[in-house]
Amino acid sequence: MSEPTNRDYRTERDSMGELQIPADAYYGIQTLRAIENFPISGLKPLPTYVDACVLIKKATALTNGELGCIPSEIAEAIVRAADEILQGQWRDQFVVDVYQAGAGTSHHMNVNEVLANRALELLGDRKGNYSRVSPNDHVNFGQSTNDTIPTAIRVGGLLALEHHFYPALSEAIAALDDKAIEFKDIVKSGRTHMQDAVPVRLGETFGAWAQILTDHLIRIENAAKDLTVIGLGGSATGTGLNTHPQYYTRVAQVLSELIQLPLEPALHYMAAMQSMAPFVSVSGALRNLAQDLIKISHDLRLMDSGPKTGLKEIQLPPVQPGSSIMPGKYNPVMAEMTSMVCFQVMGYDSAIALAAQGGQLELNVMMPLIAYDLIHSIEILGHTIAALTERCLKGITAKGDRCAEYAEGSLALVTALNPHIGYLNAAAIAKESLETGKSLRQLVLEKGLMSEEQLAQVLDLQKMSALPGSAQARSRELS
Incomplete structure (x- = not known):
C-alpha cells in the first residue's frame, strides 16, 4: 500500500502537541490519542449511549444558545449536527474503546469533536478550525465530563x-x-x-x-x-463553575422534552x-x-x-x-x-x-x-x-395425557389422605405402593381405610390442585 499524501490528513494541536488526523474524520486529536492509548477490546460505545450523549449536547446547545452563552449560529449548527447523528449519520465516528480513560473523558471529547467538526462543515467552514467552533469552548460550554457522563448513563x-x-x-x-x-x-x-x-x-x-x-x-x-x-x-x-445561573434548571427541562421522559x-x-x-x-x-x-x-x-x-x-x-x-x-x-x-x-x-x-x-x-x-x-x-x-x-x-399420567401416578397424592387415615398409615401405603406397584387407591380400598366414595372425593385432582382463595385473584382477572 502506498504511503498517504499530506492531503489525506489535517494537522490538529492540543496542549500536548500536534497529530495528523485523517482528513475525512470528524473526530479530532483527543479522540486519536485515545485510540492510540486504548487498543483494548475492540468494543465501541453502544448506540444508545452515543444517543444519550448527543441528546445531552443538543439540550446544552439549545440552552446555552437561548441564554446567550454561545453565539446563536454556533448553537444552531451544533443542534443540526446532533440531529444528523440521532438520525443515523456519522455513527462510525465514535471510536473510543469501552475500556478507556477514567470518568469517560475520551469518549466525551470524541462526542464534542464530532459535533464541532460537523458543525463547522454546516457553517461552510473546514474541519479542525476550532477557533470558530470549539469542542471545548462551544460544544462543551458550561459542562464537564464529570456531570455529563453520569447524566448520559442515566439517560x-x-x-x-x-x-x-x-x-x-x-x-x-x-x-x-x-x-x-x-x-x-x-x-x-x-x-x-x-x-x-x-x-x-x-x-x-x-x-x-x-x-x-x-x-x-x-x-x-x-x-x-x-x-x-x-x-x-x-x-x-x-x-456549577462556569455555568449560567439558569442553566441547570433549563437544561433539565429541555433534555426532558427531547427524550420525552420526566427529568429533574x-x-x-x-x-x-x-x-x-x-x-x-x-x-x-x-x-x-x-x-x-x-x-x-x-x-x-x-x-x-x-x-x-x-x-x-x-x-x-x-x-x-x-x-x-x-x-x-x-x-x-x-x-x-x-x-x-x-x-x-x-x-x-x-x-x-x-x-x-x-x-x-x-x-x-x-x-x-x-x-x-x-x-x-x-x-x-x-x-x-x-x-x-x-x-x-x-x-x-x-402434553395433557402425559401430565395426567404423572399426576395420577404420583405417590405424593397420599398427602391428601393424611387427615383421613393419619400420617403413619399414609406413609405405609406410599411405601407399599412403591414396592408392589399397586395404586394408592387400590391399597386404601383393600385395607378398608376409606370407602370408594370418600376416596373419590379426597383424591379429586381438580380439587386438590385448586389455588387457595387469595391466590386465585390473577386467575379470576385473566378469565
Missing part, C-alpha cells in the same frame, strides 16, 4: 428501558398469562426436591411465572426512578456526581430478574425433556436442528440462550458493584465500565426476553 439507561426492555417484558407477561388460561384445566404432578409432590395446574405454573415477572417489572420501574434525577450543571466538581435537577449536585447508587440499584433489579429467568428457563427445559426418556409435559417449539450427528433432534435452544444471557447480566452486575466502589473524593472514575455494562445489560436482557417470548413462550403446547 441511556432510561432510553434502553423504554425502547428495548419494558415492551419485551410486558409482552412476555402477556404470553405467560395467555398460557395460564389455555392450560388452566390441565393437572400435572408437582415436584419439590426434584421428587414427586402434590398435583398442580399446568396453567397455574405459567400464571406463577407471569406474576413473578410482573413483580420484577415493578421493582425495575421503581429502581429506574432514580435515573430521572440528573446532575447536569454541576460542572467539574458539582459546584438533583437536590445536591456533588452527590449526583459522586454516587453510583442509582446504577447499582437498577443493575441489582436486573440481576434479580435474571436469577428468576434462569430458573424459569431451566424449568422449561425440564418440562420439555425427552421426548421418550424425560418428562415431556410440554412441547417447546422446535426452531432449529439440535445436533450435527443425531438426526431428528431438537433442543430447547431459546431457553438455553436465555440462561447464558442472564449469566452475563449477573456478571455485569458484579462489575458494576465493584466499579461503583471505585470512586475517590469528588469523582468516580470507573463510569465508562458502568455505562457499558448497565446499558448493555438492559438491552441484551430485553432482546433475550423478546426472542424467548416470540420463538418459545407463545408456541408452547401441553
Whole structure:
C-alpha cells in the first residue's frame, strides 16, 4: 500500500502537541490519542449511549444558545449536527474503546469533536478550525465530563428501558398469562426436591411465572426512578463553575422534552456526581430478574425433556436442528440462550458493584465500565426476553395425557389422605405402593381405610390442585 499524501490528513494541536488526523474524520486529536492509548477490546460505545450523549449536547446547545452563552449560529449548527447523528449519520465516528480513560473523558471529547467538526462543515467552514467552533469552548460550554457522563448513563439507561426492555417484558407477561388460561384445566404432578409432590395446574405454573415477572417489572420501574434525577450543571466538581445561573434548571427541562421522559435537577449536585447508587440499584433489579429467568428457563427445559426418556409435559417449539450427528433432534435452544444471557447480566452486575466502589473524593472514575455494562445489560436482557417470548413462550403446547399420567401416578397424592387415615398409615401405603406397584387407591380400598366414595372425593385432582382463595385473584382477572 502506498504511503498517504499530506492531503489525506489535517494537522490538529492540543496542549500536548500536534497529530495528523485523517482528513475525512470528524473526530479530532483527543479522540486519536485515545485510540492510540486504548487498543483494548475492540468494543465501541453502544448506540444508545452515543444517543444519550448527543441528546445531552443538543439540550446544552439549545440552552446555552437561548441564554446567550454561545453565539446563536454556533448553537444552531451544533443542534443540526446532533440531529444528523440521532438520525443515523456519522455513527462510525465514535471510536473510543469501552475500556478507556477514567470518568469517560475520551469518549466525551470524541462526542464534542464530532459535533464541532460537523458543525463547522454546516457553517461552510473546514474541519479542525476550532477557533470558530470549539469542542471545548462551544460544544462543551458550561459542562464537564464529570456531570455529563453520569447524566448520559442515566439517560441511556432510561432510553434502553423504554425502547428495548419494558415492551419485551410486558409482552412476555402477556404470553405467560395467555398460557395460564389455555392450560388452566390441565393437572400435572408437582415436584419439590426434584421428587414427586402434590398435583398442580399446568396453567397455574405459567400464571406463577407471569406474576413473578410482573413483580420484577415493578421493582425495575421503581429502581429506574432514580435515573430521572440528573446532575447536569454541576460542572467539574458539582459546584456549577462556569455555568449560567439558569442553566441547570433549563437544561433539565429541555433534555426532558427531547427524550420525552420526566427529568429533574438533583437536590445536591456533588452527590449526583459522586454516587453510583442509582446504577447499582437498577443493575441489582436486573440481576434479580435474571436469577428468576434462569430458573424459569431451566424449568422449561425440564418440562420439555425427552421426548421418550424425560418428562415431556410440554412441547417447546422446535426452531432449529439440535445436533450435527443425531438426526431428528431438537433442543430447547431459546431457553438455553436465555440462561447464558442472564449469566452475563449477573456478571455485569458484579462489575458494576465493584466499579461503583471505585470512586475517590469528588469523582468516580470507573463510569465508562458502568455505562457499558448497565446499558448493555438492559438491552441484551430485553432482546433475550423478546426472542424467548416470540420463538418459545407463545408456541408452547401441553402434553395433557402425559401430565395426567404423572399426576395420577404420583405417590405424593397420599398427602391428601393424611387427615383421613393419619400420617403413619399414609406413609405405609406410599411405601407399599412403591414396592408392589399397586395404586394408592387400590391399597386404601383393600385395607378398608376409606370407602370408594370418600376416596373419590379426597383424591379429586381438580380439587386438590385448586389455588387457595387469595391466590386465585390473577386467575379470576385473566378469565
